[in-house]
Amino acid sequence: MTNIRLYFPKIILTFLLIFLLTGTELSLLIQHNALTYKAFETVTVQQNLDEKAYTALESYFQSRSNSTGIPADVYLDAVTQEDMKQGILSSISKAFAYLQHDDESYAVTMDFTELEKSVTEFFNQYAEENHYQKDEIFNQKVQSSIQEAEEKILYTADTFKFGTIAEHGWLAKIRSFLDIFRKIMTGLYICTGVVLILLILCCKNKFSELFYWLGLTGIISGLLISSPCLYLLKTDYFSAFVVKDIQIYAAVTGYLNYITHLISTAFIITGLAGIVFLLLFSVMQKITNQKQTTAE
Amino acid sequence: MADKKNKSAVPVYLLTGVFLLILCIAFCIAVLIKPYETAQTYLNIIFMDQSMKIAPSSGLDGLVIKENQIETTPVSDIPENEQNFYDEGEIIRPVFGEQYAVLKCDAISLSVPVYWGSSAELLERGACQSSSSVVVGEHGNSVIDAHVNTFFADLNQLKAGDDIIIYTNYGIFTYQVSEKIQFLNTDKKYVLPSVDDRLTLYTCEAQVLGTSDSRIGAVCTLVSRQFYHPAGEGNES
Numbered sequence: 177m178t179n180i181r182l183y184f185p186k187i188i189l190t191f192l193l194i195f196l197l198t199g200t201e202l203s204l205l206i207q208h209n210a211l212t213y214k215a216f217e218t219v220t221v222q223q224n225l226d227e228k229a230y231t232a233l234e235s236y237f238q239s240r241s242n243s244t245g246i247p248a249d250v251y252l253d254a255v256t257q258e259d260m261k262q263g264i265l266s267s268i269s270k271a272f273a274y275l276q277h278d279d280e281s282y283a284v285t286m287d288f289t290e291l292e293k294s295v296t297e298f299f300n301q302y303a304e305e306n307h308y309q310k311d312e313i314f315n316q317k318v319q320s321s322i323q324e325a326e327e328k329i330l331y332t333a334d335t336f337k338f339g340t341i342a343e344h345g346w347l348a349k350i351r352s353f354l355d356i357f358r359k360i361m362t363g364l365y366i367c368t369g370v371v372l373i374l375l376i377l378c379c380k381n382k383f384s385e386l387f388y389w390l391g392l393t394g395i396i397s398g399l400l401i402s403s404p405c406l407y408l409l410k411t412d413y414f415s416a417f418v419v420k421d422i423q424i425y426a427a428v429t430g431y432l433n434y435i436t437h438l439i440s441t442a443f444i445i446t447g448l449a450g451i452v453f454l455l456l457f458s459v460m461q462k463i464t465n466q467k468q469t470t471a472e
Numbered sequence: 473m474a475d476k477k478n479k480s481a482v483p484v485y486l487l488t489g490v491f492l493l494i495l496c497i498a499f500c501i502a503v504l505i506k507p508y509e510t511a512q513t514y515l516n517i518i519f520m521d522q523s524m525k526i527a528p529s530s531g532l533d534g535l536v537i538k539e540n541q542i543e544t545t546p547v548s549d550i551p552e553n554e555q556n557f558y559d560e561g562e563i564i565r566p567v568f569g570e571q572y573a574v575l576k577c578d579a580i581s582l583s584v585p586v587y588w589g590s591s592a593e594l595l596e597r598g599a600c601q602s603s604s605s606v607v608v609g610e611h612g613n614s615v616i617d618a619h620v621n622t623f624f625a626d627l628n629q630l631k632a633g634d635d636i637i638i639y640t641n642y643g644i645f646t647y648q649v650s651e652k653i654q655f656l657n658t659d660k661k662y663v664l665p666s667v668d669d670r671l672t673l674y675t676c677e678a679q680v681l682g683t684s685d686s687r688i689g690a691v692c693t694l695v696s697r698q699f700y701h702p703a704g705e706g707n708e709s
Binding site for chain 1: 485488489491492493495496497499500518519621622678
């Protein structure tokens, strides 16, 4: 800190750099790690969402059989856990296709051929056994039972609630926001680069000091973000999520924990990098001092 | 000399770091405090495990649902010296949407909260008693219904002679199934006021094809009324 004239500009530049670096790092994490198909697929596998969704479906059809009189097996024999997994993954991929402008609308479909066959067979058998005339009402009942079951299966497979989000118009808003977000990211990179260049220029007379300011930037940025993230993970904050649909609960809390873990890890690494920079600075200082002492 | 100069700079380096850290934390707090205060209520709702949470969009606006803790210890389990019951006593009249009783039937493993009044939201939570019928404990017909796909799924398995016990905060009322009934939803004869003290339970008939117009249930005759407090004494519970 030989030049007091540059001391305050360096503090201001470091202060700006801390937030710019934090913003850049967060936006990179969100764009390349958190808001990706891969992240949601990982949570699906980690949380066994297919199994949970299938259990929820079993429970629903078993409970419904009391009022409809249609045995749960009529539906469950035609839908497997693997079908649910494909349904969950399909809902994720369709959501990302929409967000990335590959599709112009969000719509998820599953293959219900087996289900339609199973329900139709059950009703035909029921009608024959009870001498029920297959009239228009009968056909309507078959169709409504199939439709209701299909809707329920699609709803259960939509563990991340992309359907609900799209229904309320929020998916379209997220898509527009992501478009703006990409522009903001470009701005962030430019600002970070400019501030970094200015800091380098301020440190050109004593280059080793650049490591000190970069070290501070890394440590403070790391502390600012990793501390609250670690608090959230340590207190298991997300487990208090209110939704009790087991598959939705697991999907949402699993995803929130996944991104919190990801962000905390990234910022702990940032903090460690800051420590390395500070160590480098102290080593360089020592070497410079030794050289000066020798010269004297 | 260079070493001495370097040592004197160490506190400056340290203090600069601390100063920057405090400055950044203060800045974060200043920037985030307002959005946090705005979001706090929502965060508390989203991340608070409330088993009886009422979603704003669930159509419950204006309906106040009140849950009550009701003692359901069977009379046989109450020590004899504490069995101070009265044949006539004070009735606590519930308000619409209040859970005022627990209906139990060991024969079909039934234990269901009973709400005063009937609405789709209340039927999701338990059995409902029509407010046009008499409160359990009063003389006349108490009519209780629930969904066949939830609480009254096994109502058709009731047999004549099965005991039905209703626990309230003012007493315990025991009924016995006297008649199994089936009637059309347009037929009101079982839900109309009666001269005798009875309990009428009913639900929809489960049917595969279409919504059922038929109702099934049971008429139960009063066996005993055991009030916690005698008439005129008031009831503090």
